[in-house]
Amino acid sequence: MAKKLRNPKKENLSLWNSYHSMKKRCLNPNCKRYKDYGGRGIEICEEWLKGFDEFADWAKVNGYRNGLTIERKDVNGNYEPNNCMWITRQQQAFNKRDSIFVTYRGQTKDLMVWCNEMGLMYDTIHNRITSGWSPEKAFESLANEKSFAQLCREHGLKPATVRDRVYKLGWDLEIALNTPSAGLGANQQTYMRRTL
Structure with a gap:
């Protein structure tokens, strides 16, 4: 029997999508964006890989709200609590590898x-x-x-x-x-x- 989620998908759909998109970019070589993430060695911390609840718990106490996207402070660093934050899509457009x-x-x-x-x-x-x-x-x-x-x-x-x-x-x-x-x-x- 599957364990019951503290953060059910249907009540956290946007956050659920962010989590699984992050995993796809870093872990799935068939993903179009893999070359810019997993293909460059960008990883997801062990805590978040345990499951969606661990990621959602962190997100909810660290500024997450609907409409925001997860962003790495260091674009060459991993997805982990001390390197991630929640920002708007407009702000995210500024944080690229070619940013100064x-x-x-x-x-x-x-x-x-x-x-x-x-x-x-x-x-x-x-x-x-x-x-x-x-x-x-x-x-x-x-x-x-x-x-x-x-x-x-x-x-x-x-x-x-x-x-x-x-x-x-x-x-x-x-x-x-x-x-x-x-x-x-x-x-x-x-x-x-x-x-x-």
């Missing part, structure tokens, strides 16, 4: 979240952070209201030139913006800094 996490004033958040909260242009801030600016400088610079393209135009440069200087040549964005172009085209001499 930035620590600013003692808090670490996805760069997209910081930009949304602070009303900043994501492309501009992303370019600054990936060019080596500190979070303080990137977030607090007076030019935050301008897009990357606007900044390039103000400096009389094509965005492609500045982007090449930053990503291909490793220049700091400020130097890339403030170095005039020689206008020599694709031979890359246009990107070279002149030393005085």
Whole structure:
């Protein structure tokens, strides 16, 4: 005789679906998403593998409510109590392996979240952070209201030139913006800094 669940499926359908979807992603090689979870070594803790009740008990005392999804704080970590939380689908869209996490004033958040909260242009801030600016400088610079393209135009440069200087040549964005172009085209001499 099957043991009686403390958290019956019919009363916890959304949570039941989250639990079994998590198991499928991590344990079933035939699942489309297995390669991104179980195939990468993402595991489920032993406690939750004991059964749905153990998982549901944890969920209900750790912020679960209908409409939320389970999320791993460390996207490379396992499904376990100290690495999981319940968030909205919109929040989950920010937490991907290609997300950039930035620590600013003692808090670490996805760069997209910081930009949304602070009303900043994501492309501009992303370019600054990936060019080596500190979070303080990137977030607090007076030019935050301008897009990357606007900044390039103000400096009389094509965005492609500045982007090449930053990503291909490793220049700091400020130097890339403030170095005039020689206008020599694709031979890359246009990107070279002149030393005085």
